[in-house]
Amino acid sequence: MTKLTAAITAVGAFVPEYRLTNKILETMMETTDEWITTRTGIKERRILKDKDKGTSYLAIKAAEDLIRKGNIDPKEIDLVLLGTATPDMPVASTAVYVATKIGATNAFAFDIQAACCNFLFGMATAARFIESGKYKKVLLIGADKMSSILDYTDRTTCIIFGDGAGAVLFEPNEEGLGLQDEFLRSDGSGREFLKIDAGGSLLPPSEETVKNKQHYVFQDGKSVFKFAVSNMAEVASKIMESNNLTHNDVNWLVPHQANKRIIDATANRMELEPSKVMMNIQKYGNTTSATLPLLLNDYEKQLKKGDNLVFAAFGGGFTWGSIYLKWAYNTA
Ligand code: UT7
Numbered sequence: 001m002t003k004l005t006a007a008i009t010a011v012g013a014f015v016p017e018y019r020l021t022n023k024i025l026e027t028m029m030e031t032t033d034e035w036i037t038t039r040t041g042i043k044e045r046r047i048l049k050d051k052d053k054g055t056s057y058l059a060i061k062a063a064e065d066l067i068r069k070g071n072i073d074p075k076e077i078d079l080v081l082l083g084t085a086t087p088d089m090p091v092a093s094t095a096v097y098v099a100t101k102i103g104a105t106n107a108f109a110f111d112i113q114a115a116c117c118n119f120l121f122g123m124a125t126a127a128r129f130i131e132s133g134k135y136k137k138v139l140l141i142g143a144d145k146m147s148s149i150l151d152y153t154d155r156t157t158c159i160i161f162g163d164g165a166g167a168v169l170f171e172p173n174e175e176g177l178g179l180q181d182e183f184l185r186s187d188g189s190g191r192e193f194l195k196i197d198a199g200g201s202l203l204p205p206s207e208e209t210v211k212n213k214q215h216y217v218f219q220d221g222k223s224v225f226k227f228a229v230s231n232m233a234e235v236a237s238k239i240m241e242s243n244n245l246t247h248n249d250v251n252w253l254v255p256h257q258a259n260k261r262i263i264d265a266t267a268n269r270m271e272l273e274p275s276k277v278m279m280n281i282q283k284y285g286n287t288t289s290a291t292l293p294l295l296l297n298d299y300e301k302q303l304k305k306g307d308n309l310v311f312a313a314f315g316g317g318f319t320w321g322s323i324y325l326k327w328a329y330n331t332a
Contacts, residue, residue: 006130006138007178007328010169012066013297014058015046020162029155036159045162045285047147053300058165059098059143062293066167067140069104073104075319076110077169078135081126081144082111083289085316086149090199098141107139115194116256118289120140120184121164123323125180126170133172141167142289149196151216154191160258161217166293177306177328183239183321186272190227190318193220219316228262228314229328233269235322236312240270243324247271249308250298251327256313257281257291266312270296288315303327 021044022033036042049056059082067074080102082095095109114121119142126138144164150158169177196217198209209215232255240250253272255263260281267277278295287294291310296303304308307327314320 003172004131004133004172005176005178005180006127006170007169008296008325009068009171009294009328010066010070010072011167011193011293011300012062012064012069013166013294014061014065014162015164015294016048016058018047018049019044020047027160028152031155031159034254035147040160040263041281042160042285043282048145048163051137054148055084055086055143055145056088056094056101057143058163059084059094059167060101061140062143062165062167063098063102063139063141066169070169072137072169075106075203077104077107077137077139079126079129079138080107080109081122081138081140082109083114083116083140084111084144085113085288086144086146087111087117091161104139105182111174112317113314114186115317116286116288116291117186117313117317117319117321118315119292120311120313120321120323123179124182126210130170130172136172138170139167140167140170142293144266144288144290146286146288149215149217152212154216156221157217157219160286162287164284164287164290164294166290166297168293168296173328177326180324180326181243182323183240183242184233185231185235185321186317186319188317191316192318193223194218225259225262227318228258229265231318231320232256232262232312232314233266236266236310237269237323239310239322245308245324250305250310251276251307252309253277254292254295254309254311257284258293258314262314270310299332303331305330
C-alpha cells in the first residue's frame with residue numbers, strides 16, 4: 001500500500017483593518033518607532049477593535065477565505081483544529097463554534113493550546129489524523145485576538161503582539177509531498193517567564209486579580225529571548241541534519257514571527273540567505289497562533305510544488321520545535 005503523507009492543499013488568512021503603528025504607540029506610551037523597529041523589526045500590527053468580536057470572528061474569516069480560494073465544500077471537512085491562546089471563552093471550545101459557523105457540519109473539532117507553538121504542534125496533530133487514512137480533509141486554523149490580553153501601559157510587552165488568523169487544509173498525498181518530519185519540544189520550567197497569572201484554576205478571577213492586572217500577559221522578555229534564540233536555531237538545524245538537508249536543499253524557512261533578531265539568528269545558524277526567509281513581522285507583529293499560516297498566505301504565489309520548507313517556532317510554556325514539509329502545489 002502507498003504510504004500516505006499529509007500535504008497542505010489550500011491556504012487562507014484574515015487580519016483586521018485597523019493598523020496600530022509604532023507612531024501611534026509613541027502617543028500612547030514612552031516608546032519610539034526607532035526602538036521598536038531596531039529591537040523587534042515591527043512597524044505596525046493589526047487590531048480587532050470591535051468589542052463584541054472574539055477570536056472566533058478572526059478564525060471564521062480566515063477559514064472562509066480558504067474555503068472560497070480552495071473551492072472547498074465545508075461539509076467534506078472531517079476535522080477542524082483551532083490553535084489559539086485567546087479562546088472566545090475558557091469553557092466551550094472555540095473550534096467547535098467555528099466549525100459550525102463555517103458549515104463544517106460533518107466535522108468534529110477541538111482547540112490546541114501550546115502558546116506560540118499552537119500552529120506548529122497543530123500541523124503535527126493534523127498530519128497524524130491524515131496519515132491514519134481515516135480522515136481526508138483536516139482544517140487547521142491559527143487565530144488570536146492578542147489585544148484582548150494585553151496591558152497597553154506595559155511597553156515591554158504590548159508593542160510586540162497583534163491580532164490575526166490563518167488557515168491551511170491538510171489532505172492525503174501519495175506522491176510523498178507534505179509533512180516529512182518533526183522535532184517538537186517543551187519544558188515546563190519556562191512557564192514563569194511568559195504567562196497569564198489569573199483566570200485559570202490556579203488563581204481564579206477576583207477583584208484582587210483584576211486590580212493587580214493579573215489577567216494580562218506577563219513576559220520576561222530578556223529571558224524568553226535568550227531561550228527562543230538558542231532553541232529555535234537548534235531545532236531548525238537539527239531537523240536539517242536528521243533529514244540530510246544542506247542550506248542549498250532548503251527553499252524556505254518559515255519562522256514564528258516574534259522578533260526579527262530571533263529569526264535572523266535562526267537563519268544564520270541554518271546558513272540561509274535572507275531571500276529564503278519568510279518574514280512579515282513588520283506588518284503584523286507577533287500574532288501568536290497565526291504567524292505561520294499568515295506567512296504561507298503572503299508567500300503562497302512564490303511557493304512551488306516540491307519546495308522544501310522548514311518551519312520553526314518558540315512559545316510560552318516553554319514550547320518549541322521544527323517541521324520539515326514539502327510543498328504540494330503551484331499557484332496558477
Ligand atoms: O512569541 C513568544 C515568544 N516571545 C518572544 O520570543 C519575545 C522575546 N523577547 C523579545 O523579543 C525582547 O526581549 C523584547 C522585544 C520583548 C524586548 O527587547 P530587549 O532588547 O530584550 O529589551 P529589554 O527588555 O532588555 O529592555 C532594554 C531597555 C530597558 O531599559 P533600561 O533598563 O536598559 O534602561 C527597557 O526599559 O529598553 C527599555 N524598553 C523600551 N524602551 C522603549 C523596553 N520596552 C521598551 C519600549 N520602548 N517599548
